[in-house]
Amino acid sequence: MATPSLLLLLADGRFPAGAHAHSGGLEAAVAAGRVTDLTSLEAFLAGRLATAGLVGAAFAAAAHRAAVLAEFAARSGALTRLDAELDARTAAPALRAVSRRQGRALLRAGRSIWPDAPFADLPATPGGPHQPLVLGLLCAAAGLSRVETAMIAAYGTLTGAASAGVRLLGLDPYQVQALLVGLADACDGTAADAARAADDPPERLPAAAAPLADIHAEIHATWEVRLFAS
Amino acid sequence: MDPHPPLAQAGRALRVGIGGPVGSGKTALVAALCRAFADELRLGVVTNDIYTTEDADFLRRAGVLDPARIRAVETGCCPHTAIRDDIGANLDAVDELAEAVGPLDLVLVESGGDNLTATFSRGLVDRQIFVVDVAGGDKVPRKGGPGVTAADLLVINKTDLAPMVGADLAVMDRDARARRGDLPTLFLSIVGDPTATSVADWIRHELAHHAALHPLAVPVGPA
Amino acid sequence: MRALARLVARADGRGGTALVELHGETPLLLRQTPTDCGVATVHLVGGAAGPLAGDDLRLEIEVGPGAAVRVHSVAASIALPGRAGAVSRMAVRAVVHAGATLHWLPEQLVAAAGCAHLAESRIALAAGASLRWRDELICGRYGEVPGGAVVHTQVDYAGRPLLRQSLAVGPNAPGWAGPAVLGGAPATGSLLVVDPSRPAEPPTAEGSVARLPLAGGPGTLWTATAPDAHTLRAHLTV
Numbered sequence: 001m002a003t004p005s006l007l008l009l010l011a012d013g014r015f016p017a018g019a020h021a022h023s024g025g026l027e028a029a030v031a032a033g034r035v036t037d038l039t040s041l042e043a044f045l046a047g048r049l050a051t052a053g054l055v056g057a058a059f060a061a062a063a064h065r066a067a068v069l070a071e072f073a074a075r076s077g078a079l080t081r082l083d084a085e086l087d088a089r090t091a092a093p094a095l096r097a098v099s100r101r102q103g104r105a106l107l108r109a110g111r112s113i114w115p116d117a118p119f120a121d122l123p124a125t126p127g128g129p130h131q132p133l134v135l136g137l138l139c140a141a142a143g144l145s146r147v148e149t150a151m152i153a154a155y156g157t158l159t160g161a162a163s164a165g166v167r168l169l170g171l172d173p174y175q176v177q178a179l180l181v182g183l184a185d186a187c188d189g190t191a192a193d194a195a196r197a198a199d200d201p202p203e204r205l206p207a208a209a210a211p212l213a214d215i216h217a218e219i220h221a222t223w224e225v226r227l228f229a230s
Numbered sequence: 231m232d233p234h235p236p237l238a239q240a241g242r243a244l245r246v247g248i249g250g251p252v253g254s255g256k257t258a259l260v261a262a263l264c265r266a267f268a269d270e271l272r273l274g275v276v277t278n279d280i281y282t283t284e285d286a287d288f289l290r291r292a293g294v295l296d297p298a299r300i301r302a303v304e305t306g307c308c309p310h311t312a313i314r315d316d317i318g319a320n321l322d323a324v325d326e327l328a329e330a331v332g333p334l335d336l337v338l339v340e341s342g343g344d345n346l347t348a349t350f351s352r353g354l355v356d357r358q359i360f361v362v363d364v365a366g367g368d369k370v371p372r373k374g375g376p377g378v379t380a381a382d383l384l385v386i387n388k389t390d391l392a393p394m395v396g397a398d399l400a401v402m403d404r405d406a407r408a409r410r411g412d413l414p415t416l417f418l419s420i421v422g423d424p425t426a427t428s429v430a431d432w433i434r435h436e437l438a439h440h441a442a443l444h445p446l447a448v449p450v451g452p453a
Numbered sequence: 454m455r456a457l458a459r460l461v462a463r464a465d466g467r468g469g470t471a472l473v474e475l476h477g478e479t480p481l482l483l484r485q486t487p488t489d490c491g492v493a494t495v496h497l498v499g500g501a502a503g504p505l506a507g508d509d510l511r512l513e514i515e516v517g518p519g520a521a522v523r524v525h526s527v528a529a530s531i532a533l534p535g536r537a538g539a540v541s542r543m544a545v546r547a548v549v550h551a552g553a554t555l556h557w558l559p560e561q562l563v564a565a566a567g568c569a570h571l572a573e574s575r576i577a578l579a580a581g582a583s584l585r586w587r588d589e590l591i592c593g594r595y596g597e598v599p600g601g602a603v604v605h606t607q608v609d610y611a612g613r614p615l616l617r618q619s620l621a622v623g624p625n626a627p628g629w630a631g632p633a634v635l636g637g638a639p640a641t642g643s644l645l646v647v648d649p650s651r652p653a654e655p656p657t658a659e660g661s662v663a664r665l666p667l668a669g670g671p672g673t674l675w676t677a678t679a680p681d682a683h684t685l686r687a688h689l690t691v
Contacts, residue, residue: 016316021306025633034632047628050621087668088614091676093656096668105318167307186627203607209618210634211641211676214665218658224287229304229319 006142010135011152013159018105022098023164023228024048024157028216030168038172041165042179045158049183049190051210053157056132057150057194058206059086063136064149065198072121078202079133080123085202086130092214094221097127098230104128110138117141146198150191158187164228243274243334244440245324246433247313247350249377250361252343255387255420257285259361260340262426263433264294271335271437274327275300276320278309278342285340298331309342317354336437346375357436359429363388364397371405371415379409383416383432390419455509456481462493462553464519469493471520481510488523497526497559504543506535506569514547516555516582526559529591529682532570532602545574551581561589561642561682564622568600573607578670580611581649587689589642591682592622592635601625608645610670616645636661638678640685647672662688 013019026044029035035044059082066078090096107129110117117137122129132153139149162180166173197206220226248256260275267273275295277285279302286302289295301323305312312319324337339355341348350358360381362370365388371378378384384406392399399417406415416428458477465471470493477483480499488494497512504510516522532541549555555576562572578584588606593599601623608616620641622629635641638661649671657664662677679685 014315016318018316018318020308020311020316021304021319023306029632029636032632032636034636040632043628043631044633045628047631047633050627050629051634084669085614085617088608088617091616091618091665091667091674092663093666093668101322104322108318108321164306203614203617207605207607207617207619209620211620211643211678212632212634212636212661214676215658215661215663215678218656218663218665221656222658226304228306 007144007148007152010139010142010144011155013163015109017109018102019156019160020163021229022102022160023168023230024052024161025213025216025220025230026161026164027168027226027228028220029212032216032219034212035165036169038175038179041162041169041171041176042182045161045179045183046186047210048157048161048213049154049186051208052213053154053187054190054194054206054208055086055089056157057153057191058197059130059132060135060139060153061146061150061195061198062202062205063133064140064146065136067118067121067137067140075118075121076123079121081202082133083123083125083130085205086132089207091209092217094217094230095214098217099130099132100125100127101229103131103134106131106134106138110134110141114138114141147191147195150194150198151188154187154190154194158183168227242444243272243324243328243337244357244437245337245339245355246436247339247341247355247358248361249313249341249344249348249350249358249381251345251366254343254361254363254366256340256343256361257288258420259359259385259387259418259426259429260338261289261292261294262420262424263338263430264289266425266427266430267336268295272331272333273299274324274331274334274337276323276327276337276339277302278305278312278320278340296331299327301327305342310344310348313339313341313350313354314348315351317351320354336433346370346373346377349376349380356440357382359383359385361385361387364392364399364402365395368397368399368402371402371409374409378406381413382436383414383429384410385416385418385429387418387420389417390421454480454503454505454507456511458483458510458512460495460513460522460524461515461517462520462522463517470522480504480508481512492521492523492554494523494525497524499526499528499530502531503533504530504541504570505533506541507539508535508541510543512543512545514545514555516547516549516553518550519552520550521554523556524559529560529563531563531565531594532568532600533565534567534569534600540569540571542571542573547574547576549576549578549582549584551579553579554583556585558585558587561591561640562602562604563591563594564599564602565594566597566600568602570600570602571605572603573605576606576608578608578610578615578647582610582647583649584608584645584647584672586645587642589640589682589685589689590620590622592630592639592641599623606643606645608647608672610647610672613669615647615667615669615672616674618643635678638680640679640682642677642685642689644675644689644691645672646675646691
């Protein structure tokens, strides 16, 4: 069953699921001149955690909840419903594509590492399954709890963008880590909220919106030259 | 039943990685190999640019290969991560090529220009070619690094420039042998050989070997 | 204050729309206004200031098959603080049947300093229904830091989720003014257009406005941030 090491392993940015190629919208925010230094990076991370972080964590937790249902039809039906609900929370086509691309990358890693996990429960959607759904199944297969699942999701939305900040802005990595330390309570709180929300019916899961995340994502998708996939 | 399409596995195209420092001529070599194989093999190319689609765009503009057979992977400032530590996006690109244009005999995976330490994961490619050039200095083979010492083929490129940059090819050859033991090294000038004949022949040899190991793979040769 | 208002429209069989129910309570009053070509137009008339924290306002709209309704408001509504710890709530429930059209184009919601407001809209569209739904939020009166406001929109099309979004601003919404959410813009909003007869358009984005084709049905969302209400309206008029 679960060991603390598995929590760390799945939360590790070195887990090969493609995270290194994504900036979580930071590259476009930097290009728009909206993130320029540590202070604006911190505001970016706080807003991202409260919006995309909360939604992603809640859907990962809800997928974890679905993954432990006894019947295949119930699991598969619940995950199909979650897929449609997450689509409805992701207005920007570019962000839907990114979520599915990251889901596919995580699925590839998951199938290699936990070949017996019930990934066949995921709906067969063009472009791949949404990343939080795959994460929920993966964490359930690893024996992690629902709140641990939400924690990995919330933490991932922070660390991916923070590490992109170091690379894009040349920020002092110690100061960026200190900034993440300052956001740790908010990250834990978001994960706890998300895990609780997973008890609600899918239509009532968090839907926190961020207009600039949608706008930035669509602008970024049109660039000919970019460093990050999102 | 798992509703998702199967991931790449045995009985598939030979995947050859092409790595090396910035400016050593990786993209020019890929273009030369496209010319060499265009009418001979079902070929696909995956590029890993630092600036996403630049190399892919060069290949498309060069007209050496149907653009549908070229895919670019975005690497988030870390081209070596995408070919070594976290290879999923490259494997996705290989799968997408096969989905888009049908079965392939050979996929060339070009790394973004990186340093002497960058090598491909064995989970991504079957063989790897490391490209250095004489203009980088004739000390490069002696300096070693995993690309120079362990690549299945070392290509020392731009030999036509050797007299101009004062590079001693004999020194490079001697150092390469010392570093690489029995592994082959080829000298190349694409100016004089626009289809990179020696490298193409090496790949043909590896393809025959690969086909023997993977009898499910479609036979090599003109369709 | 608590108020319930209700609007029910039916096709009148002569190409027009009849309002078979139209009633409200202060401060949520509905008035039919002269109109053109088959569309029933209704204005929301604020019968009092507010909403104030503690107010609970509900509006139910049903548009029957083939009917067409357009709803405006005569002025922006300004969410204001009220009883300590209380929340003001404006809940809209709309049901739009096949072949029916609802245009919901009210004036802005202004989140004043110290407010605690929830604007919550749930719209159920039958297959073949059309919708034009605009929400505009102004974060504070001029030079003012807003209180807490949440604009929640939930739209289903043919029983399938089309749009779910909750935009939160104010002291309980971390990072809301920052570069991940509004980037310091005091005005933000969205326009959802659902039109089964209109071909899907590709996404576009420029500056601080984007056109986003949705996944769950024939819907397109325009989303924008702006330096002022006037610019925002221009972004959300298509």
